[in-house]
Amino acid sequence: MEGQPTLRLRIFDLNCWAIRYLSKRRQERVQLIGDTLRREGFDLVLLQEVWSEQDYSDLRVKLAGCYPFSHYFRSGVIGSGLCVFSRFPILDTLLYQYSLNGYPYMLQHGDWFCGKSVGVSVGATAPLLSLSLQLHAEYCREKDAYLPHRLVQAWELAQFIRHTSKAADVVLLGGDLNMHPEDVGIRLLRGWTGLRDAFAEAVRFEGCKNGCTLVPDNCFTDKSELLPFPLGIRIDYILYKAISSFTVKCEELKTTTGPALGTDIPFSDHEAVMATLHVQRQGQPVGATLGAADLVLADVVTEARTEVGVGLRAAQRQRYSSGRMAVLALLLLLLQAAAALGTLAGLGAEQPFPKLSFCLLAFLALGVLVLATGLHLFHTMEVKMLHSTEDQMWMALRALQERP
């Protein structure tokens, strides 16, 4: 950015909802997204939920002319679904996988299998750090069992940004955070990193009311989920901050509003977010922006820590009950082994030995043992990570309180 007094960056962010065999009219939509991106010529495109590598390859071929640099982030069983297309060279990439991401046995909520991550690319509009990401979905707002996991993810993301962005000039984050603007997770992320919300800062805004990105008007959204929110909800964000001697201003923010130009379908069940940012070099390095808001931040960290604590106690209970189940199954198996040995030794020979039900019971006990042991191991890891996050948040609180 040296020598360039002002840089205008146009950014496109979209959760593409491109799940093979499951997402409606997927190929048509991916083609549509590709056509629009080629026509509009953004500087940086951050996409989520591109689960099929074939879709990414098709996009890459189509966009090779205007976005010569791209990267697909692989992780988990299915993949992270994250990819980035850029008009500027991508110098380096890094993937950070969250330590907690739901439960493998919640097959209907496939989050665990995706290996949700944050994909970082270091751009050569040097140094620009851009992050594309998705956090754990919220399936039920009233009784959100995944809130502690999402908070751990928000915390890890915030820590990751703090540690990786120190030498960058500008940090850009685009993604589906699966959190409403006032949720504790997003306040934590913004407060702990100093990232600013493009929607709140934009000079001009155009698009769905309140910047919503999941709206009832979209033909692919689940209308029943949005009943409590007649205007829709805002869960896709573009956040940014300038680190060193730069300033970033959001000139314009737009969202799509339903069907794409000249078609009858929208890009996805989410609306796309598009920001135009002005990056300008300043004479003086910008000081730490946190200072004044420390008290508010301490409250946010405390609130998040309480929620993580709730999750920790739930995980401890689940670890305990799966452990107890495993022990009971093991005892049953031992009892059966003793009975079988007794029969072999000729005890109770006057009664016929019920081979079939004996075998059925043994297999059942074995099945329960394997399953319960697996669950116990999984919840042990969950307890460790929640505990570790609680500790880190405590350290952060202490640091906040000790600041002059």
Added chain:
Amino acid sequence: MEGQPTLRLRIFDLNCWAIRYLSKRRQERVQLIGDTLRREGFDLVLLQEVWSEQDYSDLRVKLAGCYPFSHYFRSGVIGSGLCVFSRFPILDTLLYQYSLNGYPYMLQHGDWFCGKSVGVSVGATAPLLSLSLQLHAEYCREKDAYLPHRLVQAWELAQFIRHTSKAADVVLLGGDLNMHPEDVGIRLLRGWTGLRDAFAEAVRFEGCKNGCTLVPDNCFTDKSELLPFPLGIRIDYILYKAISSFTVKCEELKTTTGPALGTDIPFSDHEAVMATLHVQRQGQPVGATLGAADLVLADVVTEARTEVGVGLRAAQRQRYSSGRMAVLALLLLLLQAAAALGTLAGLGAEQPFPKLSFCLLAFLALGVLVLATGLHLFHTMEVKMLHSTEDQMWMALRALQERP
């Protein structure tokens, strides 16, 4: 470090081999380590394989006076085993868990259960980034099935250091890398990060010959493993680099040599590594140290990428065979279901239905199905991560070749 022309840092690094119920004379040794650390008063202590949180708590209580700041890194089922004690405040911590770390079904090689990680603490001898870590163990040097995983870890570690250390003045890494000094993984780590080996750079050295940290003289080491290496091997390292306008020099490096002072036992099955570093502010920021060695580095990355490719093909084969096994088990189950339905419908009623063996077979098939599906999912993740690392290495090679 502002205003302090020279800072002398004394660092202690040890793989403590403190596994509950398994490690010999564990409590005695942990006590001994604590006593020594208290007496010697290092500036920074990096410990690995402290698997029991109780041991950490005991050490913390004992060392509270001379090392008021400490952190224990939790991860995986058992824990990362990493902890750090410091004379200077620890401002922040971060844990990065490697994406690949062995196989859960290799129970005899417990690596998977440890959630091996690198623990980062940001010290207030500001900014000093210190990393404590352990990589996947090498169980058989001749046929090292874990080499691709260890290389992925070395690569992720190198990438992590590059991204997190940009604003630090000094990076310090201490740990059990489970690699010999000339191994490709260590050349990759050193080449890609610019870290320097304290043993090679030290003005004075005192300790086991060649700086070995796993020596036949130690009463806890497995003598048969060390037969091809009569002097022992060096797998524990202290590496460092200065980033901004600082220089770091290693004044002295020491290793322990068997039994600790005044006792009949050593600290661990590994020897401890102790370095005295001189950190000095320079007038001019130090330029990139890589430049000249780019060609050598490209060779190292190519070599590592070849090994990762070998691992990728092995993982693909395993994914294929576990998938095939799952499909076969499913077919068997379907066949059995058809036979059972046929019997219920009265077909073949003239023959007695073999209930017991039928049940046994069904449970066997179900067991194989569950197991093979689990393996298939695991190897799918493995393929994704190996593939992703191969891609990243390719990007790095391209960047190296394009440098002027």
